Amino acid sequence: xxxxxxxTSGEPNPLQxxxxxxxxxxxxxxxxxxxxxxxxxxxxxxxxxxxEPVVRAVTEALDLGDTGYPAGTAYAQALAAFAGKRWNWxxxxxxxxxxxxxxxxxxxxxxxxxxxxxxxxxxxPPVYPxxxxxxxxxxxRVLEAxxxxxxxxxxxxxxxxxxxxxxxxxxxxxxxxxxxxxxxTVHTAEELSAVAALAERYGVRVVADxxxxxxxxxxxxxxPYLSVPGAERGLSLMSASKAWNLAGLKAALAIAGxxxxxxxxxxxxxxxxxxxxxxxxxxxxxLRDGGAWLDALLSGLDANRRLLADLLAEHxxxxxxxxxxxxxLAWLDCxxxxxxxxxxxxxxxxxRVALSSGLPFGTGGAGHVRLNLATSPEVIGEAVRRMAxxxx
Numbered sequence: 001x002x003x004x005x006x007x008t009s010g011e012p013n014p015l016q017x018x019x020x021x022x023x024x025x026x027x028x029x030x031x032x033x034x035x036x037x038x039x040x041x042x043x044x045x046x047x048x049x050x051x052e053p054v055v056r057a058v059t060e061a062l063d064l065g066d067t068g069y070p071a072g073t074a075y076a077q078a079l080a081a082f083a084g085k086r087w088n089w090x091x092x093x094x095x096x097x098x099x100x101x102x103x104x105x106x107x108x109x110x111x112x113x114x115x116x117x118x119x120x121x122x123x124x125p126p127v128y129p130x131x132x133x134x135x136x137x138x139x140x141r142v143l144e145a146x147x148x149x150x151x152x153x154x155x156x157x158x159x160x161x162x163x164x165x166x167x168x169x170x171x172x173x174x175x176x177x178x179x180x181x182x183x184x185t186v187h188t189a190e191e192l193s194a195v196a197a198l199a200e201r202y203g204v205r206v207v208a209d210x211x212x213x214x215x216x217x218x219x220x221x222x223x224p225y226l227s228v229p230g231a232e233r234g235l236s237l238m239s240a241s242k243a244w245n246l247a248g249l250k251a252a253l254a255i256a257g258x259x260x261x262x263x264x265x266x267x268x269x270x271x272x273x274x275x276x277x278x279x280x281x282x283x284x285x286x287l288r289d290g291g292a293w294l295d296a297l298l299s300g301l302d303a304n305r306r307l308l309a310d311l312l313a314e315h316x317x318x319x320x321x322x323x324x325x326x327x328x329l330a331w332l333d334c335x336x337x338x339x340x341x342x343x344x345x346x347x348x349x350x351x352r353v354a355l356s357s358g359l360p361f362g363t364g365g366a367g368h369v370r371l372n373l374a375t376s377p378e379v380i381g382e383a384v385r386r387m388a389x390x391x392x
Contacts, residue, residue, distance in 0.1 A: 011296035014048035015304065016376050023047050028248065034354050039383050042354045046245040046328065046374035051293035054244060057285035061278055070099060070277040076253055078287040079238060085291075086214065089227045096256040098267055101274035103211045103252045104130050106237040107175065108138055109271050110254060113263045114205035114235070115140060115173050120165035122174045122204070124153060125362030126331070128181045131209075132362060135175070146363045151183040151322065151331075155194050162202040174199060176208040178225055179216065182331040182361060182370040184324010186216060189223045196230030206234040211252075212327045214243035214294060218302050220325040232259035240283035242327075243297075244290055245374075251279035301328050304373045308380055315388040328374035331358075335367035337391060344369045351390030353383045 024031060030045040061067065076094040083089045100106035111121060117139045123131045125144050135142050145161035148154045158174075165172035176195065179186045187195075199206050208225040216222045226236050239252035252275070256264035286294075305323040308330055312319050320333035332355075334343040344357040347369065358368030373380065 011292045013300040013303075014051075014293065014297050015046075015300040015374065017049050018047055018376075020376075020379065034348075038348065038352045038354050039379060039386065040354045041372045041375065041379070041383055042356045042370070044242060044329065044372060044374075045247065046297075046372075047376060047379070048245055048297065048374065050246075051244055051286060051290040053285045053289035053293070054246070054282050057281050057289075058249075058278060061281050066277070066281070068277055069273065070251075070275055070280045073097070075099060075251065075280050075284045075287075078284045079240075079253055082214075082287045082291075083224065087222055087224055087227070089224050091227055091258075092224075092255060093258075096258070096261045096264060098254045098264055099272050099275045099280065100237070100252050100254050101250050101271075102241065102247075103209055103237040103239050104134055105271075105274065106252050106254045107207055107209060108134055109267055110207045110235045110237065110264075111135070111138065111140065111173055111175070113266055114207070115171045119170045120172045122158070122161045122165055122172065123362070124158075124177065124180070126182060126358060126364040126368065127177055127361055128209070129360035129362075131175055131177070132360070140173075144363050147180070147183065147185070151180070151185045151324075153187065153191055153195065155191075155198065158195065159198050159202075162198055162204050165204060166202055171205070172203070173205045173207055176206055176225060178208050178210050179212045179222065179324075179326035181212060181327055182329050182356075182358075182368075183322075184327045184329060184331065186220055186222060186325040189228055192223055192225055192228040193230060196225075196228055196234070200230055200233070206231065208234060208236040210236050210238050211242050213238060214240070215298070215301070215328060216326045217305070217324070218298065222326065226255060226257045232257040235260050235264065240286040240290075243294055244283075244286040246279070246282050246286065249276055249279035249282045251275040251283045301373060304328075304375075304377065304380060305330070307377055308371070308373060308384070311381060311384040315384050316391070328372060330371040330373050332369050332371055333367065334369060339367075339391075341366040343367065347387050347390050351386040353386045353390075 356370035358365035
């Protein structure tokens with residue numbers, strides 16, 4: 001796989017900045033779920049120090065005691081400027097945004113606006129497990145439109161799902177993952193335009209989870225769903241949390257297309273009380289001033305994708321890996337190595353490597369694992385060696 005590398009930012013690779021001993025001092029989910037002899041490469045946390053502009057902004061806020069309730073549109077303005085520079089998209093209007101606690105809670109609120117109890121929500125498995133959990137918890141029906149063998153959206157499959165979703169006369173939504181988690185697929189402008197046309201034809205409202213948008217490989221262009229023709233009635237959720245490792249500093253933005261502003265305006269005011277003011281400060285600083293740090297990270301992730309492909313070819317040739325064009329997650333097809341539907345269990349108990357099981361990702365997840373690439377090359381090398389040892 002040949003890609004154009006990211007431009008050198010002058011920043012050091014943040015994936016090589018922290019030792020394993022230092023990382024094990026962390027108290028977050030990634031580092032406290034399993035015993036210390038397990039290498040955790042599962043949940044979407046990165047093994048990086050925070051970008052200096054983020055640290056500075058949060059420190060200054062704490063020095064000021066600026067820890068009250070969120071206000072203003074600085075976050076939206078910073079994201080709009082980032083979108084213009086990185087994605088050549090000038091359609092993000094601050095007046096058609098709302099702050100929400102995080103992307104998945106924002107997804108829930110957007111789905112509440114455009115669907116009702118018992119209505120269908122279409123998803124593309126294998127896909128991020130909370131898509132199932134949150135949708136079912138809010139009393140909606142999940143309808144699957146599986147990705148093709150190439151990891152891309154099949155328009156015929158999607159159209160059939162849309163047809164079934166509205167067959168009983170109810171409302172329906174399509175929860176689009178763009179870029180796609182876990183495959184790393186970046187949907188093209190042509191694909192997204194076709195999706196928008198289908199959605200309009202069937203009256204299905206599109207809600208796009210675009211949390212991984214800044215995390216694209218070198219030579220790959222991210223296309224915001226709301227930027228394509230026909231997507232005017234769409235809704236999008238974005239955040240700096242994945243790209244700058246800010247999951248613990250809660251904040252995200254709900255964004256409405258020009259035809260969905262009235263829908264977003266119906267969101268209850270109290271939803272906007274959930275985000276952290278400090279979180280918004282951190283996310284704003286990341287988007288506004290963290291570009292050089294992000295470029296260094298992206299270059300490191302490009303190198304890690306190549307490294308993982310090489311290591312698997314050498315030590316675990318039976319595992320199929322198609323490096324994705326986005327995210328820091330690797331989707332590994334382990335069906336040929338004889339570990340059954342849940343190979344993550346074997347890699348954990350016999351190899352002491354924690355990976356995400358493919359089963360909760362829905363149809364197409366059996367026999368797969370998801371590996372978090374956002375760590376040092378040394379940890380990736382050790383993880384692959386342990387995985388290989390688990391098969392001996």
